[in-house]
Amino acid sequence: MLLEVEGLTVRFGGLTALADVALTVEPGEIAAVIGPNGAGKTTLFAAISGFLRPQAGRVRFAGQDVTGMPPERLCALGLVRTFQVTRPFAGLTVRENIAVAAHLRHRSRAAALALAGRVAERVHLADRLERPAAELTLAGRKRLELARALATEPRLLLLDEVLAGLNPAEIAEMEPVIRGLREDGITVLLIEHVMQAVMRLSDRVWVLVGGRIVASGPPAAVVRDPAVIEAYLGPGAAERLERERALAGGA
Amino acid sequence: MRPLAPIGLFALLALPLPWLTGSGTVLNLATMVLMLATLGQAWNLLGGMAGQFSFGHAAFFGTGAYATAILQIRLGLDAWTGFATAVLAAVAMGALVGFASFRFRLRGSYFALVTLAFAEVARILANSLEITGAGVGLLLPLAPGLDRLQFTDKAGYYWFALVLCTAGLLIAARIRDTRLGARLAAVRENEEAARALGVDAFAVKMQAIVWSAGLAGAVGAFYTQLFLYLDPHIAFGPQVSVEALLGPIVGGTGSIWGPLLGAAVLQLLGEATRALTGGVTGANLVAYGIVLVLIVRFFPDGMIGLGRPRALDARGVSG
Numbered sequence: 001m002l003l004e005v006e007g008l009t010v011r012f013g014g015l016t017a018l019a020d021v022a023l024t025v026e027p028g029e030i031a032a033v034i035g036p037n038g039a040g041k042t043t044l045f046a047a048i049s050g051f052l053r054p055q056a057g058r059v060r061f062a063g064q065d066v067t068g069m070p071p072e073r074l075c076a077l078g079l080v081r082t083f084q085v086t087r088p089f090a091g092l093t094v095r096e097n098i099a100v101a102a103h104l105r106h107r108s109r110a111a112a113l114a115l116a117g118r119v120a121e122r123v124h125l126a127d128r129l130e131r132p133a134a135e136l137t138l139a140g141r142k143r144l145e146l147a148r149a150l151a152t153e154p155r156l157l158l159l160d161e162v163l164a165g166l167n168p169a170e171i172a173e174m175e176p177v178i179r180g181l182r183e184d185g186i187t188v189l190l191i192e193h194v195m196q197a198v199m200r201l202s203d204r205v206w207v208l209v210g211g212r213i214v215a216s217g218p219p220a221a222v223v224r225d226p227a228v229i230e231a232y233l234g235p236g237a238a239e240r241l242e243r244e245r246a247l248a249g250g251a
Numbered sequence: 252m253r254p255l256a257p258i259g260l261f262a263l264l265a266l267p268l269p270w271l272t273g274s275g276t277v278l279n280l281a282t283m284v285l286m287l288a289t290l291g292q293a294w295n296l297l298g299g300m301a302g303q304f305s306f307g308h309a310a311f312f313g314t315g316a317y318a319t320a321i322l323q324i325r326l327g328l329d330a331w332t333g334f335a336t337a338v339l340a341a342v343a344m345g346a347l348v349g350f351a352s353f354r355f356r357l358r359g360s361y362f363a364l365v366t367l368a369f370a371e372v373a374r375i376l377a378n379s380l381e382i383t384g385a386g387v388g389l390l391l392p393l394a395p396g397l398d399r400l401q402f403t404d405k406a407g408y409y410w411f412a413l414v415l416c417t418a419g420l421l422i423a424a425r426i427r428d429t430r431l432g433a434r435l436a437a438v439r440e441n442e443e444a445a446r447a448l449g450v451d452a453f454a455v456k457m458q459a460i461v462w463s464a465g466l467a468g469a470v471g472a473f474y475t476q477l478f479l480y481l482d483p484h485i486a487f488g489p490q491v492s493v494e495a496l497l498g499p500i501v502g503g504t505g506s507i508w509g510p511l512l513g514a515a516v517l518q519l520l521g522e523a524t525r526a527l528t529g530g531v532t533g534a535n536l537v538a539y540g541i542v543l544v545l546i547v548r549f550f551p552d553g554m555i556g557l558g559r560p561r562a563l564d565a566r567g568v569s570g
Contacts, residue, residue: 080448104448
């Protein structure tokens with residue numbers, strides 16, 4: 001098991017954002033966390049990646065207890081995250097942005113800049129390498145988030161909505177990039193709203209609703225799970241759908 | 252990695268100035284420019300490169316100035332030992348201020364206020380302690396000689412300042428072109444994103460403040476050698492802190508040539524104002540203020556950014 005989360009609980013004052021969350025990610029898989037808005041997905045990522053200290057629970061990464069470890073140390077261990085709201089180093093060029101991350105494992109400036117070029121190639125940013133990051137479009141910034149995370153040469157990559165806000169052509173371009181990570185031995189845990197992409201990309205889906213995991217399994221099974229349908233469409237929705245399906249079948 | 256040739260060229264071109272001019276005024280002015288450029292460079296290492304705006308660089312300048320003065324007057328040590336100790340004392344002061352601020356994640360105006368507070372506390376201490384000469388200050392005996400780092404002519408001080416300024420440029424260029432510079436820039440642009448990418452923000456900011464304080468301390472020690480007199484206001488007063496940040500902001504923060512350009516422009520402006528107003532006290536400060544407002548409003552990259560395409564319009568965008 002590469003990542004093991006158990007009993008994870010995060011409260012903001014009286015609000016419980018995560019309640020006793022448990023999930024696991026196996027090496028080499030692409031796993032996804034889905035759930036309606038406000039379910040606690042980004043909070044879960046923050047707690048796993050060291051940006052938030054959970055009130056209770058454990059996070060184990062590659063067998064080591066990393067609960068409450070600061071993000072920079074987790075990154076050095078090989079666990080890196082991207083931000084849903086992209087955070088480019090606006091005053092630096094795209095290459096310099098990626099090189100910051102590459103410096104984690106490469107002391108030499110030349111080596112870091114060269115690695116930045118190779119990573120940019122991979123996420124289709126090579127033509128913008130020498131441009132200021134502030135000039136990038138939303139799609140470009142999402143790519144830059146991914147590129148920087150990749151340049152840290154991680155074992156586990158947490159992707160927070162890297163496809164959100166992209167048009168279908170841009171999504172189609174990004175999907176193979178994410179799928180291709182597996183060949184490099186990078187395990188992926190992603191949060192995604194673009195359901196078709198989740199269905200196509202992920203091996204396993206965890207459904208987070210109201211701060212709790214309500215279902216998990218292969219994507220095709222999860223989307224038929226009554227608990228999941230109700231979470232998205234409201235109470236009674238699963239039953240109603242079942243009835244409609246039966247009627248349609250009978251007619 | 253950009254070559255260091257421009258810095259060598261600068262030093263080489265600046266070297267013969269004392270032979271080219273017979274004017275003591277010109278040489279004095281050039282010495283002040285170099286001194287303030289180095290102080291500005293010290294500020295720039297922390298404020299420009301790491302984005303941590305200090306409002307209390309007097310704390311480091313004054314520590315260096317007093318350290319060498321005290322060692323020479325009270326202990327009778329030579330000026331070289333005094334100079335080295337001044338740098339080390341300023342480094343220790345930098346580490347203290349840095350730890351007190353960065354350990355507790357103080358940023359922006361909070362960091363500026365903490366640095367200001369440290370400088371003010373140092374000023375009050377210097378004003379009341381016997382070892383610093385309290386309000387009377389410290390006077391170094393006039394004793395020209397290389398071991399005392401005192402020169403009989405202005406050229407000696409000019410070259411001393413040129414060495415310091417060149418050292419500052421080399422340090423800045425070295426930091427810019429290595430991993431530390433990349434990490435400082437990342438922390439400056441977005442600290443959380445930098446940490447997510449494995450940058451230990453606390454560690455790199457500590458490195459920046461230690462370099463910055465050490466260089467400011469060296470300028471303080473130079474000041475002691477140049478004027479042979481110190482009092483709490485000269486060493487730790489807010490005016491020093493303002494001088495430290497004014498040059499780099501006018502010239503261009505984060506650029507290695509910005510502090511030198513800014514110091515030159517401000518000193519020349521100060522001289523011009525003095526000449527035009529017939530030496531009205533504070534008139535040069537009014538001129539500085541006007542230039543600062545214009546620069547911040549119209550050229551946030553500083554004068555060094557003039558004529559360069561602006562990439563700042565979308566700074567801080569998110570989404």
